[in-house]
Amino acid sequence: MKNNNVWMLLWALMVSCTVLSSCSDDDDDAMDQDKTRVAAFLQSAAQSDMFEIMTGTMAQEQGMTDDVQMFGEMLVEDHTMTAGQIMEMADERDVNLPTTLPAAKMTIVNRLDSESGITFDKDFANAQVQSHQEAIALFETADQQITDTEVQAFIDATLPALRMHLQHAQQVKATVDGM
Structure with a gap:
């Protein structure tokens, strides 16, 4: 009977080790998945900030209306701050951030660069509404998927x-669309 108990105890110990091992693998997979999501988020958020800083600078220089120029100034200030925070988090996590914009965003930048006056203001406002809708969607998705507390x-x-x-961009758009 004692021999049977020893075998039962050994069997239970082996099963426990197997279960713990698979739990550990699941935890590792979840951590790897979160690291991948964090890296993708930081890279996309960095590109979003880069776009906002570039177009905000253009708005300050090329914008016809005070609303566009002031909105551009706010974008540069706010997104420069968040870009710095993103860089710090990326450095801490060994995430390489992109140094260029995606082709679609670069097309918008190039188009805006060739415009002036009310044409620029209208195109800039439209681009800002769209880019902030995209940024909000990016952040909301990341908010649901990422577990990294920082x-x-x-x-x-x-x-x-x-x-x-986004609200400000919509207001600017409504103003310049009426011109």
């Missing part, structure tokens, strides 16, 4: 500003 805190702190920028 990145979560950044998302939670940044989303209200992005929503405010």
